[in-house]
Amino acid sequence: MKIKRRGSAVWSGGLKDGKGGLTTESGALSGYPYGFAARFEGQRGSNPEELIGAAHAGCFTMALSMILGEAGLTAEKMETSAEVALEKVDDGFAITSIHLSLSGKVPGATKEQFEELAAKAKAGCPVSKVLDTEISLDVTLEE
Secondary structure, three states: OOOOOOEEEEEEOOOOOOEEEEEEOOOOOOOEEEOHHHHHOOOOOEOHHHHHHHHHHHHHHHHHHHHHHHOOOOOOEEEEEEEEEEEEEOOEEEEEEEEEEEEEEOOOOOHHHHHHHHHHHHHHOOOOOOOOOOOOOOOOOOO
16 A cells, blocks of 8 residues: 655745745645745745744654553653754754654553653654655656
8 A cells, every 4th residue: 555645835935035835735834935034034825844843743643542542551642743843054054953852641541651652652743754664756847
């Protein structure tokens, strides 16, 4: 089974004065604005790092829900935040860390069990594995 999802970006202009739009296949984002100021200067708009954080938090929490179910547990509520660190490294920038913060209410689970199952979800969720994967690229130059 292979599932494919799509996201896209458009960009016009230079790095600092340019403007872009992010769109997701689901329609959750449709031309949502992003740009240099939103990414590096804290201004309003989106950026790739917060989208990675949201994707990671969502994937991890869903994976943990599955793992809890396998252990005979069901979460009443779980909340996860993901802090994605973007830092200057050598001549460019890199995502240097992602910190997940989980809070959950799981009737019947012990603290140790919840920690163990969360560690399993962190290691096994597809987004956690994304940086250890093959990356391919198709390029089209339009006239």
